[in-house]
Amino acid sequence: MAMDDAPETAEIADFLRQHPPFGGLSDSELATLIRAMEIRYYRRGSTITSAGEPNEWFSIVRSGAVELRLGGSDLNARLGEAGCFGYPSLLRGGHAQNEAIALEDALVYRVAKPAFLSLVEAHPDFRAYFEIDEASRLRRAVDSLRATAASGRELQDLGAHASLQSLIGRRDLATGRPDMTVSDAARLMTQVDVSTLPICDGETLVGIVTDKDLRRRVLGVGLDLSRPVSEIMTASPVTAVAETPILTALITMAERHIHHLPVTDTAGKVIAVVSSNDILSQLGSNALHIAKAIGAASDSQGVAQATGQLPQALKGLVGAGVDADHVSRYVSTIGENAHRRLLQLGEERLGPPPVAYALVCFGSLARAEQALGSDQDNGFVFAPGYDPALHDGYFEDLARHMCDGLNAAGYRYCPGDIMATNPVYRRTAGQWLDVFRGWIENPDPQAVLESTIFFDMRAISGEAALVDDLRKQVFAAAASDRIFLSFIARSAATTRVPLGFFRNFLLHDDADEGRVLDLKKHAIAPIVDIARTHALARELTATNTAERLKAAADAGSMNAEVADDLIACFEFVRDVRFRHQAEQLSRGEPPSNNLDPARLSRFDREHLRDAFRLIRDQLDKLRGTFAGGVA
Amino acid sequence: MILQPLSNWLSGSGRFARRFEAARRLAPDGPLRAFYDAGYPTFSTPLAQVPLVALDLETDGLDFRGSAILEAGLVEMAHDRIFAGTGKRIRIRPPEALSEQSVVIHRITDDALAGELDEAEALSRLLPLLAGKPVVAHFSEIESGFLDAACRRVFGAPFVAPFICTMALENRWFPRQRAADGLRLAKLRAGYGLPAYRAHDGLVDALACGELLVAQIAAHGNAPTLGDVIRS
Structure with a gap:
């Protein structure tokens, strides 16, 4: 044709084709979209949409960055290239709920409402992309990760497709x-x-x-x-x-x-x-080998040598596509074995314990959710009959042996000194209960924030009944105290969930790593907090987060679908963390929870965004459910 | 490229009005005359009220009289937005076969041009699209020079239109020391955080130039009149 009246503006069409859901549109659908499109440019800091005003546009960020300030909260979503906004108000009708602001100079494609709605009408996949909730997308993502891993396993043995x-x-x-x-x-x-x-x-x-x-x-x-x-x-x-x-x-x-x-x-x-x-x-036997080597270790050094192979084993498991829950349980098992073996070795050296006791662990190890690079969090619970004057010398030495051995084995000393070496954490069950009662009956926000990990407790060695009984009484006291629960819920909800996704995505300046996303703090901890709050409110015996969420749903404390969503979300963010840690190991870096957003694949980035949205919504809900009782 | 002196800005619209009127009188009845009869917004009109059109010509050389226009890409816009669905592309059959060099530059082959419009037909399609709208181009001497040469060949009359040159505007609004290629379209766009586009497609370049103007006006902050941005 000599004169092209509706030529494809290559730059616009090519850009859209590269990004979901536009890649699924036919050429003529794409052309329809572009015909109804105008291109706007917003200077950094300028307002694109104001909350509460009518919205007539479906918007796509072409370049730069846009921040959505979500209705009245300080939780912000940051959109980078190809991020879409404005569609909820078009789909639902009514005014914009979010304020959209240019974070950087932004070029934005805007499609007029009627064209967007008729495409939504005509194209089921396109509609699904915008209507489907984050949770379903996330579940699909986890499923597809599992499917990929499963097909890999059929073809090759564990770790075999690593190079x-x-x-x-x-x-x-x-x-x-x-x-x-x-x-x-x-x-x-x-x-x-x-x-x-x-x-x-x-x-x-x-x-x-x-x-x-x-x-x-x-x-x-x-x-x-x-x-x-x-x-x-x-x-x-x-x-x-x-x-x-x-x-x-x-x-x-x-x-x-x-x-x-x-x-x-x-x-x-x-x-x-x-x-x-x-x-x-590498091909799998080392996963078993480490546990065996710990059991056979004749001293702390032997334990450290065995746990020193854990990073390599983790790389193998992650490379083989083993799901995050199993990897976590495996890493936790090794951690438990190391604790147990060091206690046994200590007892061999110091003689049998003068009074029955249990080693209690708190936090991620208690939940069987350990990743690499965890600190120690432990204490001793003594049976009645414990006399400090007679017995504490023994247990202090035992604690020293264990904690030093753990530190040498890669489980660093707890920066907050939550370790059995600290006399504060060597108590009888009755004394422990008094401490918990103190936190429950006289909560203050800082103390609650610092004490939450104690509510994830598990006996690793010794008289497990001491810890089980303690937990039962602690949870009973907590469940009947609405004020304490509201403090717990509030401390969870103070987590700032970063909805930002793209290059300056975050968020948190780490001296060594520059701009990084802290997966533990921003994604994993909030879900753990939600599960713990429900566990306390319903006196659930489970300590593992996924088990707590399931039990919360069974007890009617949480909608079953929400529980599934959070479990999928939890699995996904931990999967990202393990893959990230495996990559760090391959680069010879120490494993951490801090993620450089630039290293994220598009798949992970988009699904992490979904995960964060879901977490934010559930934190809001948690606050509404449990934190409403206090003025 | 040789930069024309950048100092011949009009302080008022009188000189432009006289040139426009003189050209109108020379234009025979037909597309060019119709273009002039459509007039142009007065220079004192707030730019926010002025419909604009971004234009880019792909040519097989830089010499107005000896080179041919191969393609015109254009898109309608306003001071703060581009109407992405209004893109148009006109391909023009050049009087002579293309030089090999230009094929490389423009990714347009003789085959692709075969059967396209001849110059007269192309102008009769293009001029109505420009009528009444100031024309936005990057280094607009190219667009104005080539259109003038073409109109003189086809209609025996000059082409005079209000041009907004994004290169000249950048120098005028944001003067600074720059590298030798610092005024290139892609370089300037990058400075405004605009995405990198593939060069040398008339329509894409018109779009790229239009977006640059929108960004320049946003950065400038004040609400200009047409006269503030025009280069004639």
């Missing part, structure tokens, strides 16, 4: 030269404690020497130790690039009857040597 890269440590690789003597090579291998030495001519790998070679080709035949190592090395060994899937590498090694595989980078430079044991332990 050799995941086995390679950051330790510098020692290499030998072909002209070095056999005795120098053996000395080098002893010094750096390796059983395999790659021999390189410059950067080029020319051979490999193993312990076995030294036995069979040197000692066994009485070879002169001053001969060059090139005479005994296996020349031109089989190698694999770091990207090789572990399973492929294992098959290669089995086929060639070799136990050591030099790993090279893409340029052919050798960067590591991987052994068949490395691979076998």
